[in-house]
Amino acid sequence: MTPLEELWSLQGQTAIVTGAARGFGAAIAHRVSEAGATVVVADVRHDEATATAARIAAETGGSCHGQPVDVTDEASVARLFEAVESELGPVNLLVNNAGVFSNYYASELPAQEWTRILDVNVTGTFFCSKAAARRMQNRGAGVIVNVASVDALASSAEGLVHYTTSKHAIAGMTKSLAMELAPSGIRVNAVCPGAAMTEGAIELIMDGAPDGIDIEAQWDGIVDRTPLGRLCQPDEVGRAVVFLASDMASFITGVLLPVDGGILVQPLEGYVPAGISTGDMARPDPVAGEDAP
Ligand SMILES: NC(=O)c1ccc[n+]([C@@H]2O[C@H](COP(=O)([O-])OP(=O)(O)OC[C@H]3O[C@@H](n4cnc5c(N)ncnc54)[C@H](O)[C@@H]3O)[C@@H](O)[C@H]2O)c1
Numbered sequence: 001m002t003p004l005e006e007l008w009s010l011q012g013q014t015a016i017v018t019g020a021a022r023g024f025g026a027a028i029a030h031r032v033s034e035a036g037a038t039v040v041v042a043d044v045r046h047d048e049a050t051a052t053a054a055r056i057a058a059e060t061g062g063s064c065h066g067q068p069v070d071v072t073d074e075a076s077v078a079r080l081f082e083a084v085e086s087e088l089g090p091v092n093l094l095v096n097n098a099g100v101f102s103n104y105y106a107s108e109l110p111a112q113e114w115t116r117i118l119d120v121n122v123t124g125t126f127f128c129s130k131a132a133a134r135r136m137q138n139r140g141a142g143v144i145v146n147v148a149s150v151d152a153l154a155s156s157a158e159g160l161v162h163y164t165t166s167k168h169a170i171a172g173m174t175k176s177l178a179m180e181l182a183p184s185g186i187r188v189n190a191v192c193p194g195a196a197m198t199e200g201a202i203e204l205i206m207d208g209a210p211d212g213i214d215i216e217a218q219w220d221g222i223v224d225r226t227p228l229g230r231l232c233q234p235d236e237v238g239r240a241v242v243f244l245a246s247d248m249a250s251f252i253t254g255v256l257l258p259v260d261g262g263i264l265v266q267p268l269e270g271y272v273p274a275g276i277s278t279g280d281m282a283r284p285d286p287v288a289g290e291d292a293p
Contacts, residue, residue, distance in 0.1 A: 007247045011036030014088045015245070016080070018071055018128055019098025021048035023198030024147060026056070027234035028095055028241045033062035035242050037093060040084050042069040044098075063088075071098045071124030081131045090139060093245050094132040096125040097147040099166075101200065103159035103209040114162045121166035122173070129177055129188075137184040144181075145244050146174050146190040147237065150260050153192055156222070159213045167192075171256050178254030187253040189244045194260035195222045196232040227262030 015032045019025040021043035033039045033056050041056070041064060043049035050066030057064040065088070069080040084091055100120045102113060129144055136142025150156050152167040170190060178188040195201065209215040223230060240259045243249055258264050 002247070007250075008242070009036050010093065010242070010246060013037040013092035014040070014084065014090060015093035015095065016040045016042050016067075016084060016091055016128075016132075017095040017097055018042045018069065018124070019044075020095075021045045021052050021066075023200050024193065024196065024234050024237045025095075025097040026052050027238040028097060028147070029053075029064065029238075030056050030060065031235070031238035031242045032093070032095070032245065033057070033060040033064050035246065036062070038063040038065075038088050040065050040067050040080075040088070042067045042080055042098075044068070044070045069098075071096075071128055072119045074127045077127045077131050081135065085135070091132055091135060092142055094128055094142075094144045095147065095241055095245070096128050096144065096170075098124055099147065101160070101163045101204060103204065103213055103215060104162070105159055105210060105212065106161040108210060109162055117162040117166050118169075121163070122169045125170055125173060129173070133177070133181055133184075133186065136186045137181070140185045142181075142186045143245050144177065144186065144188045145241050146170050146188070147241075148174070148190040148192045148256060150192050150194050150258060150264055152190065152256055153258065153264055156195075156263075157218050159209060159218075174256060175254050182253055187244075187249070189249070189252060189254065190256045191237055191240045191244065192256050192258045192260065192264075193237045194226060194232040194258075194263050195219065196234055196237070198234060222263070225263055225266050226260070227266060230261065232259060232261065 015037040017025050017029040020029040020041040029039050029041050041049045041053040046068035053064040053066040067080055070076045100117055125146055132144060148170045149167040151164040152171040155164050174188055174190040181188055205215050237259050
Protein backbone atom coordinates (compact mmCIF):
# COMPACT_ATOMS: atom_id res chain seq x y z
CA MET A 1 0.00 0.00 0.00
CA THR A 2 1.15 3.55 -0.70
CA PRO A 3 2.06 5.18 2.63
CA LEU A 4 -0.43 7.81 3.82
CA GLU A 5 2.28 10.47 3.84
CA GLU A 6 2.88 9.90 0.12
CA LEU A 7 -0.84 9.98 -0.72
CA TRP A 8 -1.19 13.44 0.83
CA SER A 9 1.93 14.82 -0.83
CA LEU A 10 1.88 17.27 -3.76
CA GLN A 11 5.68 17.14 -4.00
CA GLY A 12 7.03 17.78 -7.48
CA GLN A 13 3.79 19.33 -8.74
CA THR A 14 3.14 22.83 -10.05
CA ALA A 15 -0.11 24.46 -8.94
CA ILE A 16 -1.91 27.63 -9.97
CA VAL A 17 -4.32 29.12 -7.42
CA THR A 18 -6.37 32.00 -8.87
CA GLY A 19 -7.50 34.92 -6.70
CA ALA A 20 -4.87 33.89 -4.16
CA ALA A 21 -3.56 37.32 -3.13
CA ARG A 22 -5.86 37.13 -0.09
CA GLY A 23 -8.87 35.36 1.45
CA PHE A 24 -9.57 31.69 0.73
CA GLY A 25 -7.08 31.71 -2.16
CA ALA A 26 -4.15 32.70 0.09
CA ALA A 27 -5.13 30.02 2.64
CA ILE A 28 -5.39 27.40 -0.13
CA ALA A 29 -2.03 28.44 -1.64
CA HIS A 30 -0.44 28.12 1.80
CA ARG A 31 -1.64 24.52 2.33
CA VAL A 32 -0.83 23.51 -1.27
CA SER A 33 2.69 24.87 -0.74
CA GLU A 34 2.98 23.04 2.58
CA ALA A 35 1.97 19.83 0.76
CA GLY A 36 5.06 20.28 -1.40
CA ALA A 37 3.84 21.84 -4.66
CA THR A 38 5.45 24.81 -6.38
CA VAL A 39 2.65 27.36 -6.12
CA VAL A 40 1.65 30.26 -8.35
CA VAL A 41 -0.41 32.90 -6.55
CA ALA A 42 -2.32 34.35 -9.53
CA ASP A 43 -4.41 37.46 -9.01
CA VAL A 44 -5.59 40.65 -10.66
CA ARG A 45 -3.97 42.43 -7.65
CA HIS A 46 -0.42 41.74 -8.79
CA ASP A 47 1.46 43.52 -5.98
CA GLU A 48 -0.62 41.78 -3.32
CA ALA A 49 -0.10 38.45 -5.09
CA THR A 50 3.68 38.94 -5.04
CA ALA A 51 3.62 39.88 -1.34
CA THR A 52 1.40 36.91 -0.46
CA ALA A 53 3.63 34.52 -2.41
CA ALA A 54 6.71 35.84 -0.57
CA ARG A 55 4.98 35.43 2.81
CA ILE A 56 3.87 31.86 2.01
CA ALA A 57 7.35 30.91 0.78
CA ALA A 58 8.85 32.25 4.02
CA GLU A 59 6.30 30.36 6.14
CA THR A 60 6.38 26.99 4.34
CA GLY A 61 9.94 27.04 2.98
CA GLY A 62 8.42 26.19 -0.40
CA SER A 63 8.63 27.69 -3.87
CA CYS A 64 5.85 30.25 -4.30
CA HIS A 65 5.47 32.93 -7.00
CA GLY A 66 3.10 35.83 -7.69
CA GLN A 67 1.73 36.22 -11.23
CA PRO A 68 -0.77 38.72 -12.65
CA VAL A 69 -3.97 37.44 -14.22
CA ASP A 70 -7.43 38.72 -14.99
CA VAL A 71 -9.42 35.50 -15.27
CA THR A 72 -12.14 37.24 -17.32
CA ASP A 73 -9.63 37.91 -20.12
CA GLU A 74 -8.71 34.77 -22.09
CA ALA A 75 -5.49 36.36 -23.42
CA SER A 76 -4.41 37.18 -19.85
CA VAL A 77 -5.14 33.56 -18.81
CA ALA A 78 -3.07 32.30 -21.77
CA ARG A 79 -0.17 34.56 -20.73
CA LEU A 80 -0.37 33.19 -17.18
CA PHE A 81 -0.18 29.54 -18.31
CA GLU A 82 2.63 30.29 -20.78
CA ALA A 83 4.67 32.13 -18.13
CA VAL A 84 4.16 29.36 -15.57
CA GLU A 85 5.03 26.60 -18.05
CA SER A 86 8.17 28.31 -19.28
CA GLU A 87 9.43 29.23 -15.80
CA LEU A 88 8.16 26.37 -13.61
CA GLY A 89 7.09 23.50 -15.86
CA PRO A 90 3.74 21.86 -16.63
CA VAL A 91 0.75 22.73 -14.48
CA ASN A 92 -0.50 19.69 -12.55
CA LEU A 93 -3.10 21.41 -10.36
CA LEU A 94 -5.44 24.32 -11.04
CA VAL A 95 -7.51 25.80 -8.22
CA ASN A 96 -10.22 28.11 -9.59
CA ASN A 97 -10.79 30.33 -6.58
CA ALA A 98 -11.02 33.89 -7.99
CA GLY A 99 -14.52 35.11 -7.31
CA VAL A 100 -16.56 38.22 -6.52
CA PHE A 101 -19.82 38.85 -4.68
CA SER A 102 -22.24 41.66 -3.81
CA ASN A 103 -25.74 42.15 -2.39
CA TYR A 104 -28.67 43.33 -4.55
CA TYR A 105 -32.33 42.51 -4.76
CA ALA A 106 -33.06 40.99 -8.16
CA SER A 107 -35.43 43.83 -9.04
CA GLU A 108 -32.66 46.38 -8.45
CA LEU A 109 -29.62 44.48 -9.75
CA PRO A 110 -27.83 46.59 -12.40
CA ALA A 111 -27.14 44.70 -15.64
CA GLN A 112 -23.43 45.47 -15.38
CA GLU A 113 -23.24 43.96 -11.88
CA TRP A 114 -24.98 40.77 -13.11
CA THR A 115 -22.41 40.59 -15.92
CA ARG A 116 -19.43 41.31 -13.61
CA ILE A 117 -20.32 38.50 -11.21
CA LEU A 118 -20.99 35.99 -14.02
CA ASP A 119 -17.83 37.06 -15.87
CA VAL A 120 -15.43 36.50 -12.97
CA ASN A 121 -17.10 33.53 -11.29
CA VAL A 122 -18.27 31.54 -14.31
CA THR A 123 -16.39 32.70 -17.41
CA GLY A 124 -13.14 33.12 -15.45
CA THR A 125 -13.42 29.58 -14.08
CA PHE A 126 -14.12 28.32 -17.59
CA PHE A 127 -11.21 30.17 -19.28
CA CYS A 128 -8.72 28.85 -16.69
CA SER A 129 -10.17 25.31 -16.86
CA LYS A 130 -10.01 25.37 -20.65
CA ALA A 131 -6.33 26.45 -20.63
CA ALA A 132 -5.48 23.80 -18.02
CA ALA A 133 -7.54 21.02 -19.67
CA ARG A 134 -5.82 21.35 -23.03
CA ARG A 135 -2.39 20.99 -21.42
CA MET A 136 -3.40 18.28 -18.95
CA GLN A 137 -5.07 16.25 -21.74
CA ASN A 138 -1.77 16.22 -23.64
CA ARG A 139 -0.07 14.70 -20.59
CA GLY A 140 -2.97 12.43 -19.59
CA ALA A 141 -3.08 13.65 -15.98
CA GLY A 142 -4.08 16.62 -13.83
CA VAL A 143 -6.47 17.92 -11.20
CA ILE A 144 -8.84 20.89 -11.19
CA VAL A 145 -10.52 22.05 -7.97
CA ASN A 146 -13.18 24.75 -8.16
CA VAL A 147 -14.06 26.93 -5.20
CA ALA A 148 -17.84 27.09 -5.42
CA SER A 149 -19.96 27.82 -2.34
CA VAL A 150 -22.93 26.50 -0.39
CA ASP A 151 -24.72 28.73 -2.91
CA ALA A 152 -23.85 26.13 -5.54
CA LEU A 153 -26.27 23.76 -3.81
CA ALA A 154 -28.87 26.01 -2.19
CA SER A 155 -29.91 29.63 -1.94
CA SER A 156 -28.22 30.84 1.25
CA ALA A 157 -29.55 34.39 1.63
CA GLU A 158 -31.59 37.10 -0.05
CA GLY A 159 -29.84 39.57 -2.32
CA LEU A 160 -27.62 36.96 -3.97
CA VAL A 161 -29.47 35.95 -7.16
CA HIS A 162 -26.46 36.80 -9.36
CA TYR A 163 -23.97 35.09 -7.03
CA THR A 164 -26.12 31.98 -6.44
CA THR A 165 -26.69 31.66 -10.19
CA SER A 166 -22.93 31.86 -10.79
CA LYS A 167 -22.14 29.21 -8.18
CA HIS A 168 -24.84 26.83 -9.48
CA ALA A 169 -23.17 27.27 -12.87
CA ILE A 170 -19.86 26.20 -11.34
CA ALA A 171 -21.59 23.09 -9.97
CA GLY A 172 -22.71 22.24 -13.49
CA MET A 173 -19.31 23.04 -14.96
CA THR A 174 -17.60 20.81 -12.37
CA LYS A 175 -19.80 17.82 -13.23
CA SER A 176 -19.64 18.37 -16.97
CA LEU A 177 -15.84 18.79 -17.04
CA ALA A 178 -15.41 15.79 -14.73
CA MET A 179 -17.24 13.63 -17.30
CA GLU A 180 -15.43 15.05 -20.30
CA LEU A 181 -11.93 14.96 -18.84
CA ALA A 182 -12.05 11.67 -16.90
CA PRO A 183 -10.93 9.60 -19.94
CA SER A 184 -7.80 11.79 -20.05
CA GLY A 185 -6.99 11.00 -16.42
CA ILE A 186 -8.05 14.44 -15.17
CA ARG A 187 -10.14 14.80 -12.02
CA VAL A 188 -12.43 17.82 -11.51
CA ASN A 189 -14.10 18.55 -8.17
CA ALA A 190 -15.42 21.51 -6.21
CA VAL A 191 -15.42 22.62 -2.59
CA CYS A 192 -18.54 24.40 -1.37
CA PRO A 193 -17.56 26.58 1.58
CA GLY A 194 -19.92 28.23 4.00
CA ALA A 195 -19.53 31.90 4.91
CA ALA A 196 -16.12 33.07 6.13
CA MET A 197 -14.74 36.46 7.20
CA THR A 198 -12.30 36.88 4.34
CA GLU A 199 -11.08 40.31 3.24
CA GLY A 200 -13.72 40.26 0.49
CA ALA A 201 -16.49 39.43 2.96
CA ILE A 202 -15.38 42.18 5.35
CA GLU A 203 -15.46 44.70 2.47
CA LEU A 204 -18.97 43.50 1.58
CA ILE A 205 -20.16 44.09 5.14
CA MET A 206 -18.41 47.47 5.41
CA ASP A 207 -19.87 48.64 2.09
CA GLY A 208 -23.36 48.02 3.43
CA ALA A 209 -26.26 46.56 1.51
CA PRO A 210 -29.33 47.90 -0.28
CA ASP A 211 -32.28 49.05 1.84
CA GLY A 212 -34.09 46.12 3.33
CA ILE A 213 -31.07 43.83 3.63
CA ASP A 214 -29.47 43.91 7.09
CA ILE A 215 -26.15 42.38 6.18
CA GLU A 216 -24.84 42.07 9.74
CA ALA A 217 -28.03 40.30 10.83
CA GLN A 218 -27.66 38.07 7.75
CA TRP A 219 -24.17 36.97 8.87
CA ASP A 220 -25.30 36.47 12.51
CA GLY A 221 -28.15 34.35 11.15
CA ILE A 222 -25.66 32.14 9.30
CA VAL A 223 -23.87 31.33 12.58
CA ASP A 224 -27.22 30.60 14.28
CA ARG A 225 -28.24 28.23 11.47
CA THR A 226 -24.89 26.40 11.28
CA PRO A 227 -24.96 23.14 13.27
CA LEU A 228 -21.28 23.55 14.22
CA GLY A 229 -22.18 27.04 15.45
CA ARG A 230 -19.56 29.20 13.77
CA LEU A 231 -18.31 30.60 10.47
CA CYS A 232 -15.90 28.73 8.17
CA GLN A 233 -12.16 29.34 8.62
CA PRO A 234 -10.26 29.90 5.33
CA ASP A 235 -7.73 27.26 6.34
CA GLU A 236 -10.53 24.67 6.50
CA VAL A 237 -11.09 25.28 2.78
CA GLY A 238 -7.32 24.97 2.19
CA ARG A 239 -7.31 21.57 3.87
CA ALA A 240 -10.28 20.34 1.81
CA VAL A 241 -8.61 21.50 -1.40
CA VAL A 242 -5.40 19.62 -0.56
CA PHE A 243 -7.49 16.49 0.05
CA LEU A 244 -9.23 16.74 -3.36
CA ALA A 245 -5.96 17.65 -5.09
CA SER A 246 -4.02 14.75 -3.61
CA ASP A 247 -4.04 11.02 -4.28
CA MET A 248 -6.15 10.69 -1.13
CA ALA A 249 -8.97 11.53 -3.54
CA SER A 250 -7.65 9.46 -6.48
CA PHE A 251 -11.08 7.91 -7.26
CA ILE A 252 -13.10 11.07 -6.59
CA THR A 253 -14.27 13.20 -9.48
CA GLY A 254 -17.31 15.36 -10.14
CA VAL A 255 -18.17 15.92 -6.47
CA LEU A 256 -19.33 19.10 -4.78
CA LEU A 257 -17.86 18.88 -1.28
CA PRO A 258 -19.54 21.10 1.32
CA VAL A 259 -17.16 22.70 3.85
CA ASP A 260 -20.00 24.33 5.71
CA GLY A 261 -20.27 23.18 9.33
CA GLY A 262 -23.43 21.30 8.37
CA ILE A 263 -25.51 24.29 7.24
CA LEU A 264 -26.78 22.40 4.19
CA VAL A 265 -28.26 19.71 6.43
CA GLN A 266 -29.86 22.13 8.85
CA PRO A 267 -33.07 20.77 10.26
CA LEU A 268 -36.31 21.26 8.43
CA GLU A 269 -39.13 22.86 10.38
CA GLY A 270 -40.61 20.25 12.69
CA TYR A 271 -37.23 18.64 13.40
CA VAL A 272 -37.12 16.91 16.76
CA PRO A 273 -34.03 18.02 18.72
CA ALA A 274 -31.99 15.23 20.35
CA GLY A 275 -33.24 14.31 23.82
CA ILE A 276 -36.81 15.44 23.29
CA SER A 277 -39.46 12.85 22.63
CA THR A 278 -42.22 13.63 20.18
CA GLY A 279 -44.71 13.27 23.05
CA ASP A 280 -43.11 16.32 24.74
CA MET A 281 -43.63 18.51 21.72
CA ALA A 282 -46.54 20.90 21.55
CA ARG A 283 -49.09 19.85 18.96
CA PRO A 284 -49.88 22.52 16.36
CA ASP A 285 -53.17 24.30 16.90
CA PRO A 286 -55.89 22.94 14.65
CA VAL A 287 -56.75 25.26 11.81
CA ALA A 288 -59.80 27.34 12.74
CA GLY A 289 -62.99 25.72 11.60
CA GLU A 290 -61.40 22.28 11.10
CA ASP A 291 -61.59 19.36 13.46
CA ALA A 292 -58.43 18.44 15.29
CA PRO A 293 -56.87 15.24 13.89
N1 LIG B 1 -15.99 34.49 1.90
C1 LIG B 1 -17.02 33.69 1.85
O1 LIG B 1 -17.88 33.73 2.73
C2 LIG B 1 -17.15 32.69 0.74
C3 LIG B 1 -18.01 31.59 0.93
C4 LIG B 1 -18.13 30.63 -0.08
C5 LIG B 1 -17.39 30.75 -1.24
N2 LIG B 1 -16.57 31.83 -1.41
C6 LIG B 1 -15.82 31.89 -2.67
O2 LIG B 1 -14.45 31.81 -2.36
C7 LIG B 1 -13.70 32.48 -3.37
C8 LIG B 1 -12.77 33.48 -2.70
O3 LIG B 1 -13.55 34.41 -2.00
P1 LIG B 1 -12.95 35.30 -0.79
O4 LIG B 1 -14.02 35.41 0.21
O5 LIG B 1 -11.62 34.79 -0.41
O6 LIG B 1 -12.84 36.72 -1.54
P2 LIG B 1 -11.70 37.84 -1.49
O7 LIG B 1 -12.32 39.05 -2.10
O8 LIG B 1 -11.13 37.98 -0.12
O9 LIG B 1 -10.58 37.25 -2.48
C9 LIG B 1 -10.87 37.08 -3.84
C10 LIG B 1 -9.62 37.30 -4.66
O10 LIG B 1 -9.97 37.12 -6.03
C11 LIG B 1 -9.30 38.12 -6.79
N3 LIG B 1 -9.98 38.40 -8.05
C12 LIG B 1 -11.16 39.03 -8.23
N4 LIG B 1 -11.43 39.18 -9.53
C13 LIG B 1 -10.40 38.59 -10.22
C14 LIG B 1 -10.10 38.43 -11.59
N5 LIG B 1 -10.91 38.92 -12.54
N6 LIG B 1 -8.96 37.78 -11.92
C15 LIG B 1 -8.11 37.33 -10.96
N7 LIG B 1 -8.34 37.48 -9.64
C16 LIG B 1 -9.46 38.10 -9.26
C17 LIG B 1 -9.29 39.34 -5.87
O11 LIG B 1 -8.30 40.29 -6.26
C18 LIG B 1 -9.03 38.71 -4.51
O12 LIG B 1 -7.66 38.64 -4.22
C19 LIG B 1 -14.72 33.12 -4.31
O13 LIG B 1 -14.91 32.28 -5.43
C20 LIG B 1 -15.98 33.17 -3.45
O14 LIG B 1 -17.13 33.18 -4.23
C21 LIG B 1 -16.42 32.79 -0.45
